Amino acid sequence: MPIRFILCEPSHPGNIGAAARAMKTMGFSQLVLVNPPEGHPDPAARARASGALDVLEAATLRGSLAEAVADCGLVIGASARHRRLGIAELEPRECAQQLLAAAASGPVALVFGTERSGLSNAQLDLCHALVSIPANPEYSSLNLAAAVQLLAWELREAQGTTLDxxxxxxPPATIEDMEIFYEHLxxxxxxxxxxxxxxxxxxxRRLRRLFNRTRPDQNELNILRGILASLAPGSGRRDWRGMPADDGESP
Amino acid sequence: MPIRFILCEPSHPGNIGAAARAMKTMGFSQLVLVNPPEGHPDPAARARASGALDVLEAATLRGSLAEAVADCGLVIGASARHRRLGIAELEPRECAQQLLAAAASGPVALVFGTERSGLSNAQLDLCHALVSIPANPEYSSLNLAAAVQLLAWELREAQGTTLDxxxxxxPPATIEDMEIFYEHLxxxxxxxxxxxxxxxxxxxRRLRRLFNRTRPDQNELNILRGILASLAPGSGRRDWRGMPADDGESP
Incomplete structure (x- = not known):
């Protein structure tokens, strides 16, 4: 199951090990660390990984979230807060279903921000949706590895129940395709x-959120880029027929 | 909700604190410790409890599980293994439903054994049923606090709480607004x-599907229409600042 668990700037080595263990108990193994603390993997990470040392040791290291998700068709960020940013906010069960459905056509990612402050705005810009864990309104701060455990559990549970x-x-547009589109826009x-x-x-940022929500496929992105090219100031009136828009879905 | 979380002979203070935190995030506060390690509450427990120090400090200490569950109408033991003991074995969702149903008439308990070996036979004798977390058959050993988090989450979900x-x-764009946008486009x-x-x-038709999926709000639709106006062939270069795009979400 090509579901990547990405921890961005995790600050406590123990949490990294505990996250690896939580993933493995639910059958997941693709751990990616964006800028882990120096000295990774730390003895505290190894101790908390327990029987999931293999997952910890096979973790991929990346310098940025953009690199870590470049080839992903769906990226969902874990967020404790209600952010009012125009990004769809899913509950854990919906999140699991969407990730599993999208994982059928290529890599997908579940992204966790740094412990204290969560995902940055630049990291949120790379997310198609957020998943928020309904919690005690008076104290909603789950430990990082506990959040990994809970979402991995829901993914495992959903594997039995997803619709075909x-x-x-x-194929879905990847994050890399979307970046090229945003530069063009x-x-x-x-x-x-x-x-x-x-x-x-x-x-x-607003436009990114709007277009990320719609999760365009490759054809649709080609249409949008065709429109941009046709409307760019200075582009003369041209014959755009034969663009991918005309590729044959019956009316 | 009179649901008691009981940790029997927990050996790692960190796990006690992390369990308190996991409980509190899901709205539970009745923590009972059967024979915790000497020196409880240890600094490691306090550190891992984070914002749930109140739950940790209010924990009740008991000398045996029998004492801890004496007044309970339903006791469910968490068990990693299939024990073939003639005790009913529930999945987490059934467990949550049964505990909630019974909690309506008095105290009930969810019991966790010591980290290395789980519940003893004498402790199992006090359980009405077991709950077993379906996990990776090759590595099914959840951390104690992770198991508390997962079962507390299922209890909260079973209560029917929804995300605020x-x-x-x-306000969302209406169908009428969308029609005006599509005509403009x-x-x-x-x-x-x-x-x-x-x-x-x-x-x-393709563009409608793409934009309908994103379900824009009124502000977003205004931005899209502003873009169309600015890109329409024949529109001169104008100053578009002050459009709704700039209405003040902080970066």
Whole structure:
């Protein structure tokens, strides 16, 4: 099951080991660490990994979340807070079903932020959706490895119960494809004057959230990029027929 | 909710603190320790309890499981193994339902054995049923606090609590709003030559599916329409600052 568990800047080695153990008990083994603490794997990580030392030792290290999810078709970030950012917020059971359905066509990722502050805005920009664990409103702070255990459990439970989803018409756009699209979009909006060149981030963040929610497939992304090319200031009127939009779904 | 979490002879203080934290995140507070290690509560327990120090400090200490469950109407023991003992073995969801149903008429208990060997035969004799967590057959050993987290989560889920969803930042776009957007989009794509005027339906259908999936709110739809206006063939370069995109979500 190509489900990647990604820990971003984990600060406590013990949590890394405990997360590896939690994953393995539920049958998962792909652990990715984005900038783990120096000296990884620490003795505390090894002790808490217990019988999951193999998962800990096989963990892949990456320098950024963007690198870690570049080839993923679905990225869901674990978030304790209600963020009101226009990113879909799933409950653990829905999260599990969506990850399993998407994992049928390629790698997917479940992403955990650093212990104290969670995912950064730049990391959230790479997420298609968030998963939030309903918890005690007076104290909702699960330990990192406990959150991994709970979501891995729901994934294991959901494997028995997921519906057969029809194969996608076209493979999902990967994070890398989406980055190329966002660069293109930003270039075009810049040229049109829509984007404030002094502060493009705010608007681009909103647009990312909007388009991430829709999880375009490759064909759809090609259509969007075709539209951008046709509308870019300075592009003359051209004949765009024959673009992927015309590739034959019956009306 | 009178559900007691009982840890029998826990050997690692860190696990006691982490169990208290796991309980509190799911809204439970009755922790009972049967023969905890000397020096309880240890600094390691306090550190791992984090914001659940109150639960840790209020833990009741007992000299035997029999004492700890004397007034309970239902006692379920957590067991990793299939024991073939003639005790009913429940899955976590059934366990949660039974505990909640029985808790309506008095105290009930969920009991965890010592880390290395689980519940003793004498302790099993006090259990009405066992709960077993389905896990990886090659490595099924959950950490004690991880098991507490998972079963507490199932109890909370069984209570039917739902996620409080935050009020939307802006009301969702209505079907009517979306129709106006699609007309605008079609006009602009027509003018750019991207749309085949002889057969616009195919492409427009695809774009509708793409944008319907993302379920934009009113603000987002205003941004999209602003972009269309700024990119429409013939629109000069204008200053679009002050559009709803800039309405103040902090970066």
């Amino acid at each position: 989803t029809p194969p996608a018409e076209s 930003q270039r075009v909006l810049d040229a049109s004057g829509f984007l404030d060149p002094g502060n493009p981030r705010q608007l681009m | 969803t935050p009020p939307a930042e802006s 079609q006009r602009v794509l027509d003018a750019s030559g991207f749309l085949d005027p002889g057969n616009p339906r195919q492409l427009m």
